[in-house]
Amino acid sequence: MTHIANKLPREKVFRDPVHNYIRVEYQVILDLIDTPEFQRLRRIKQLGTTSSVFQGAEHSRFTHSLGVYEITRQICDQFQLNYPSQVAGDGLWNDDERLVALCAALLHDIGHGAYSHTFEHIFNTDHELITRQIITSPATGINHVLTQVAKDFPAKVASVIDHSYPNPQVVQMISSQIDADRMDYLLRDAYNTGTKYGEFDLTRVLRVMRPYEKGIAFLANGMHAVEDYIVSRFQMYQQVYFHPVSRGMEVVLQKLLQRAKFLYQQPDHHQSLAPQLLIPFFEQHFTLQDYLKLDDGVLNTYFLYWLDYPDSILNDLADRFLSRRPFKSVTFNQQTQQVLPKLRALTEQAGFNSAYYTAVNNSFDLPYDAYDPSAKSPKTQIEIMQSDGQLEELSSLSDLVAAISGRFSGDERFYFPKEMLNENDIEVFAPTYHQFKDYLRNGAIKPNH
Known part of the structure; x- marks a missing residue:
């Protein structure tokens, strides 16, 4: 390895809340x-549109990555202090793995794009694939820095992120059901949104972590700190x-x-108003540089x-987004979803194009998933x-975790313009307005407020 992998003569510190x-x-x-690629993360919010609800959530992918x-x-310090490897194959911590773990941790989100998950859905990009491309492409500053450590070092870092790296301890540090990524975003998002229930005892969780041959385990006397983390994650979602x-x-x-x-x-289309930097994505032919x-x-x-x-739908949606006028929503389930076609039709009658002014959105999360080798993407259990x-x-020992283990939490919602519930607009489409409200009541689905 070259001098770039050497320790600094004096450590550098970043103040962090x-x-x-x-x-x-x-x-x-x-x-x-x-590098320019990492500095770009300063300009991407960690929580996307969440700052429209929790006004403090202005933090970036940059701060989270740090x-x-x-x-x-x-974790590396704790492992090296308390569980250093004595002989090859003893399942303890080999500190030669530190640098690849640190680089993978720093770069795990480098591929996230503008308004990452929404953009990804519309333009079929894949931030995990792009993360690996940024790390391994000779055209990036990231790759140039990593290559100075060793020619094969970028590939090693990328393999940690795609879970193919041979040391499971390093992989689980960055990606598992209790990893550095999740622990930081829970604490950071809780801090910036002001939601205290996202907090947990990070110091204790790190203290009870220990390496073993197949990855990372947690000491039994720290189980309650791990429980607290699981519940905090559940609450934040x-x-x-x-x-x-x-x-x-x-939406x-x-x-x-x-x-x-x-x-x-x-x-x-109006060429003069075409968004030049988005054209490669409209045409589904973009480069990493794009x-x-x-x-x-x-x-x-x-x-x-x-x-x-000069398009009423585009300029109206742009105004709704910039002026914070979100669509309203109702929850629905298998029994009440038959109401949705009528709600779309009534939205059309009120003058809204239902293709752009109605949507179904579902958000579900598995708070904890005991390992199931037959699952499509089996999770590493705690x-x-x-x-x-x-x-x-964990769930075999904890009644609390067992109660939420394997159970999806979340809901499905039907989104529509707020005007459909607005008494002030009743003169414009009074019959439609009343029918819409009636279908909400008869379908037993209530709007959020």
């Missing part, structure tokens, strides 16, 4: 942070990540991008231009290590 200090000991980490790096660094108003803003954003793509594909030019601010700028676009070294799966 969650971890206090984020400590950097290696030149390679500083150099990765300074946090995941810091938690991983603390229900109260923050699945918030119906935030999802209502996501507006989704429909806005869909309309822009549709208009571009028309032969008479992708890296986009961030939340670029899209917001186009939305401002679209306020004056192992509790007893004093005799025996391993037991």
